[in-house]
Amino acid sequence: MNDTRKKALRQIVSETWAMLLLSVALVLFVEFFNHRTFAKLIAFLQEHPWMFLFNVQIIFNTFLFAEIWSRRGGVRLVVMISWMALGITNYLVASYRVLPFTTRDFFLIHDGLKMITVYFSWPEIIFMFGGIALLFAAIALLLLKWKKRGPFNRLAALTVFLLTTAATLIVGKVLIETHFVDWDKTSLVAAFRSYGFPYSFTYTFADMGIPKPDEYSEKLVEEIAVDIKDPNVPLIVEPEATLPPKTRFEAQTPNIVYVQLESFFNVHSILDAKFSEDPIPVFSDLMKNWPSGQLKVPSVGGGTANTEFEVLSGMNLDYFGAGEYPYNTVLQDTTCETVCFNLKPLGYTATAIHNYMGTFYGRNTVYSQLGFDRFVSQEYMNGLSFNALQWAKDGTLTGEVLKAMDTTPGRDFVFTVTVQSHGKYPSTPIEGLDRIDVTECGGAVDPAMFKNYVNELNEVDRFVGELIDALEELDEPIVLVLYGDHLPALGLEDSQLACGDMYQTTYAIWNNFGMDFEAPDLQAFQLTANVLGQLGVENGALMHFHQHYAADADDDNYLALLRVLEYDMLYGELAIYEGANPYQPTALQMGSVPIALTGAEYDASVGTLSARGENFTPCSDIVLNGARVNALFVDETHLIAKIDRPAEGSEVYVGQFAPGGEELSRTDPVKLPGN
Template sequence: MDKIKDLKVWKVLKNFFKKIWTYDIIHPICYSIIVTMVIECLNKRNLSGIWMPFTSPVIFLVNMLIIASCLSIGMMFKKRAFVYTLISVGWLGLAVTNFIVKSTRKTPFTAMDFLLIDDAVKVAPMYLTFINIVFIIVLIVVVIALLIILFRKTGKVETELSRRRFFLFGFFQSALVILFTYATIATLLLHNVMGTDFGNLSNAFQNYGFTYCFTTSVLNRGVSKDSDYSEEYVENLKETIDSTTTDEVTAQETPNIIFLQLESFFDPTEINGLEVSEQVLPNFNRLQSEFTSGYLSVPVFGAGTVNTEFEVQTGMNLDDFGPGEYPYKTVLQNKVCESAAYALKNLGYTTHVVHNNDATFYTRNKVFTHLGYDTFTPIEYMDGIELTPNGNWAKDEILTEYIEKALNSTDGSDYVYTISVEGHGDYPNEYPEGYTPEITIDNFPDSENQTGFEYYVNMIHDMDKFIGELTDMLSQRDEKTVLVMYGDHLPTFNLTDSDMKHNSIYETEYVMWSNFDMEKEDVDLEAYQLTAYVFERLGISEGNIFKYHQTSHDSEDYLKNLTILEYDILYGDQDIYEGESPYTATNLHYGLDTISITGTYEYDGDLYVEGTYFNDYSTVLINNKKYTTEKINDRLLKVENASVNEGDIVSVAQIDSDGTELSRVMYTVPASTNEDALDERFLRLAA
């Protein structure tokens, strides 16, 4: 009897689901449940996504409804199975990408990353092996091929409706799903069950789900307009800011100011239980004990250097922008922004950037014109570069020479913003051939990557030697100078808050060195407060944002009013400037040395170009045609099997690794001169 009863129950359930399945709107909902489970398994890097409907039903519902809304578009097409599959593959592809990205940089994949594709291509070979890259390409090709086959094989929905009515009926059903999804999410946001501002992006993806967070990163960009924002409100803020302005100072009364952003730099002894064979950062630790220092809360972990740059240079809080947003790739592409450089230019400073990496990485070559810099010296204008043992990055020791050149380039005070790169990942799990680490470690919490971390420790130990050389050079100068050094973020290892003595993977350290007496005053800061604090210690009161930090950091509405100022400056009516920004984009000059061509001549069947300050990025062009160029030395370039005639235009261009031309100098070939004299000159130059 029990068996017969079970069969009846099963038959009833079967008929029920069969009846339900006749409703088209049920299909995308059911498919979305499966897709969401798979996505969350990838997001959480375990099988917990399968149980998410029971452990986190509300969060799962939100993520599932977003997928269902996308899949519901398929109801407007007769080849529904193909459209459902195409959309599902798209979402699964994003989830797989997030899985891979988190394995390398430790922060989730967001919509903003599509703006970083050019930069990702540059660094991909450092994180992925050739086999990895080939596998990814093959996988993409196979998926596309299978989708094409599916499109051809998939049948159409049989219906008596006309094509127009079929589309409209499908559109109506899709609209119902989308509206229900919107109403559900809006209700949850209203009751603070879900959020849109993610202070910790990694935690948000774990807490709210990949689909919701990725969708938020698509829709939520820039600084949101506060309900209190108005001309009158901003004017009141300005009165408060201006009422406490200090006495005006000039560049003649203030020192040179150098900011040094150190790539992936922090004291590894901040990790609980880590054992090192010798002191890793003797110079930095000594400076911490003698000069103003403290912890610096940064907006990123493992990657996102330019977001720490952005906070330090502008005083703006990245938490106020969209999830995962890179302002360098969004608003600063076209908007001039109040910054430390513009503030100091008001005092007569000359402003410089020095960076031992590509000029175009994160489009810095464009952004720095919108942040007020006069000169930019990237790696394309440096000579004598030494690479790290794995050959991926330039060592930081080269920066001392070019910081000194920036300081020597003017008679007045200089502001030099310097970005280092030596500590950058990826960190090898096997040492490069012939390399022996100076420092060894033990008891690293991410034991699988202990060799990689040991390599990293030795790289920052080398960076510490650079810090010692830099401060020695600055100490010997007769110009007053302040040097602010800080780490942009922690390196890309599987570290957690509990691994750190200070209980946060979003904290690095800073020190404020000077070659004149300044009282030591240790204080912990947010990255967006650092410049305002340095300015305050030097008696500088310039820039609305920096003045606001100096005067209002203890106020009840401190962060709210900061958000309003950010919105007004970048997206609003610029009432803080009475309607029109006083800042204009600068005409960025590349390099601190004057590259020139002083002559061209032929020798032994090849063309030689003589000049000054050539380097490995110097490329010869003859009448605008690019030629393969060999650098003999900084005064001589060689082009094999080439010749020129009187009146030809010979150029030397500095060309980035991605083919972008940054600058060029030109030379018109004169009438022929004495060949014997040229031969003699060549031998002298080549020596």
């Protein structure tokens, strides 16, 4: 071997060692932010040494990508900065919502930007985005200015990169198939801490949807259908010609009201926590005097939409990709069997209510795929008030629930999602939010943050009491189901909770017609089948399935068959529906009653355009010849805008706009008369 080859070999060995050592350093860096303390990082190294090495292999493999390029040093720098940025992002995301950062979060960037001011001050936002812009500019400049290396064998570098990538993928697959890695999608927090951030993050990249179960076949699905089917009740009930009349005594078809309470749980379950008075007296009374139980939800600290999905559809999110939001993936393209579709043949109108922007999680389009007839978002509400973090207070929702029920001829399914007690919870006192003192919190959480949260919870609890009082006054049978969507992002650990599980919230069932309900501990995807089963409602394949297997809810076969059904319904041959999806997207109406424009005129003496109509809100705006004119909201029937004289015959309509400028709905247009 000549000196030139020896020198080249020594350089390759030297650079390989350098990349390996840098990979080790980067893994230690991102894992420190993943585990948050040195003690937990050391525990990870001791308990999972092989996963530490595999994470080193993953990062080392990304460095080999740089070998393909002539400006190798610049690409290496980009790789290093990217991993550091991902590790820090994971730390920040987990700090605010508990759940770690996954590739699925890239689908939520648009929604995340809408609420960035809740979590960061404007100086922080400017500093953050300014820093990001400077970083990208610096990287671009470095890549352009970085000196190109001399002649090299690009094909050989590419071959090595592809071979090591294939080897990394094979090792990852072997780790899963041999159960060396037993990926637990029920707890992303535990999975990321057990298996490391680089591995867990890259795993979520390819993990989307429901993989085809090994046992899946049309024959098996047909056998499930035969097994669960009551010969007297078809799996899919055809719609009735008439709606059931509204009388208080027809309790077999009551109005059904769900209230999903943001970040709400039984704070008395925190070990050693003590308060100056009960923060949730109404809910405490419900737990004591009405049926209630524990509810296992799919997320903690965030992920409201995923709890919604499980409750509405009866599907178990464990079978979807890690960190996946079906609202952003499969439900963009297809409908899904839900309680909304299942209740339609019985004469129910399905209304969703949420006092937050209608475009968040894409609800203004996804709710159509879930079978809702109407969606009342924040943009369609009047009389809103806001807390210190600018989350809408929940008190307004009582009137919205009553309005939804009052504007239909038959029975109602009203699905309400609250927002007031959403984080982040400030670590400094909030003026006027001090009714409840936290006398002890057992060191579980920051005392000031916990006090702010508890006092928001107290106001939400008062809303629950007001809603129950209002529903009690109605001359119709009503079932009210209340539950928390997930625990708050307060840094709680399993060991600090009486139930020992951060994924447990509480649900309660109230009714005004004297029915005795049972409330066993349930998974969120079992809740609706349980409640409706007690009402004698059995329509729908998944409803049948859960009710049929209710006694075997913890049986592995039950869960395996549920996975088969979910795959068949969303990705398979639709054998459960005899090969054709029976559910079509609904024509979703925005608002309990739509906005309407009855007339428009221009007053030349004062230079104002006036629009008259019905159901306007502060989010209504006049659109003149296709352009918004920034109208002033006068009241529910009147909008005005200061503009120059428009041409005779100009077209005017009123649109309802989300904070981001998206038009949610519009009235029929009218022509301006001559002036």
